[in-house]
Amino acid sequence: MILRIAQIAPLAEAVPPRLYGGTERVIWWLTEALVDQGHDVTLFASGDSVTSARLVPCAETGLRLAGINDHLASLLAMLDRVLGVADQYDILHFHIDFLQFPTFRHLAGKCLTTLHGRQDFPDFWPAYRTFPEMRLVSISGDQRAPIADANFVGTIHHGLPKNLIPFSAGGGDYLAFIGRISPEKRPDRAIEIAKRAKLKLKIAAKVDRADQVYFERQIKPLLDDPLIEFIGEIGDAEKPAFLGGARALLFPIDWPEPFGLVMIEAMAAGTPVIAWRSGSTVEVIEPGRSGFLVDSVDEAVAAVAAVGGVPRAGVRAAFEQRFTADRMARDYVRLYERLIAADKPAMFGKTMIAAA
């Protein structure tokens, strides 16, 4: 069955994003995969987005680079456009948290919302309580733990295009850290692990303004060591070489990361991941097959010693089996079809009630 699907993206960044923007990258990959699988897809996103789907531009450019700080008005205007054409779609798939709940609750049966952020702060909870008919998808099982009784209809892990990051059979002699320099990403742990394991560590990371003091005070003093190389921010084009040339990716996070794209990027390159047991890592990493899960620096140092015994081809196989964009899109389509089937019998009655 060919589905008529609307993907509704945040407007902060273009799809795909010019620079950072995990959510926008995932929406891009999902949209491309849905088109590849033959569906009729419309993307509501900023006007500088690039897509194989039909693009409905809802802002001239991504708002962040346009200097718009408050996105609310632009998002409400986008939702008004979506509402005006909602009857042209079988599924309205939202990626902007819960802002659409009030205006789309009468269409709850064809709406699906993927939550992309952490849910352990209470700030968002009133929305889930007030609009319980709105269906949610979590991007990991761990993500939904704080709001387990919200209306989740599935957990769908993210996926990457199969050929985005090619398999690198050889690997290399350094450990890799990639992400933001921030207390929750724990670059200090990565540095300690590398020094104790006596292996080179390459840190590819940007420093946000909010983290500048943390970087200067906590991290910079640790960089003065021949083993530690801080290479700054890298772009998507440099990622395959950076990840493919590493012996292992260190992912020593200290927060409930709802997914963690970099883990599956490393896996695509065949590079095993040494991750702290936190947030989604337990769901993503299969110990011994795609990396190791650890709870301490001691365990991480031991994992670095053991990681040479993890075949890189097996890491890549784990990626291809579980974390491609094609798999992600197929999971979503199955869910869309389930929702459509469930909504059909009740639809006429609901419309009557809404109009009464």
Next chain:
Amino acid sequence: MILRIAQIAPLAEAVPPRLYGGTERVIWWLTEALVDQGHDVTLFASGDSVTSARLVPCAETGLRLAGINDHLASLLAMLDRVLGVADQYDILHFHIDFLQFPTFRHLAGKCLTTLHGRQDFPDFWPAYRTFPEMRLVSISGDQRAPIADANFVGTIHHGLPKNLIPFSAGGGDYLAFIGRISPEKRPDRAIEIAKRAKLKLKIAAKVDRADQVYFERQIKPLLDDPLIEFIGEIGDAEKPAFLGGARALLFPIDWPEPFGLVMIEAMAAGTPVIAWRSGSTVEVIEPGRSGFLVDSVDEAVAAVAAVGGVPRAGVRAAFEQRFTADRMARDYVRLYERLIAADKPAMFGKTMIAAA
């Protein structure tokens, strides 16, 4: 005619606010005055609000002091409550910018939104364009200049309870500055004026974390002078003495302040205001009667010399005539009645269309 009025407040602070919160203070005064004038008023606000109206608590306490950073979900939940009882009111008066536009557009005829913030950034404009039927009130004429073609139905200046700040016949020998220490409030100008006028300046101001660097680098070095006294943050209880004891209030702002409550607080005490010609000041200050409008430090120094000739009783009279909460409430009631009258004939037809 007794009106059934709903006032919908932000949830950031209680009404009245425990600490700062200009919007919440104005809502408090307006609500009390409407009750005094015999109307049937309901206040949708945080549960720790204190009001003579009927309170519908929409969050346990003010969200900021509760540590909730993102208020969106709580506001949407509040709007859902308001929507559920909308038919019990003649007027729904919103003070939360434009978040209610999508869900209340079918009730546009009984909705009124007072814009409390600056409108010169383009961030909010898509909301006014997308929902042009929603009626707006500006708190000064200047505030609406950047969005002059939005659907404004009136400008209503703020007002204070008549007896909140008593008239101080004597005044005093110092200049007063009150507000935040921030570049747009220009405390540096106030200091320069005082030094050149050889008069004492008392600065009652808080320093937000965002302005800490500005304070340390730009302002602190200027404080080391026997004429300048920095007394830090003061509470509402200390304001009457602080303002009433001053020879004049300096209001040397460098931004389009949409209203500027402190000007009318000073006027209530009988203290004339020397204000930069910017934002709303031209509408609030009557030169020679309640203070002076200036464009430069030179003019401000001259105004300080001239301000002794402004009778304090006349300043107080200007306040009582134009800036009491009673006057503000009467202005709003007149506007409510006009909207209700305009909406009446079309109401039946509109309801039919909405239900079709």
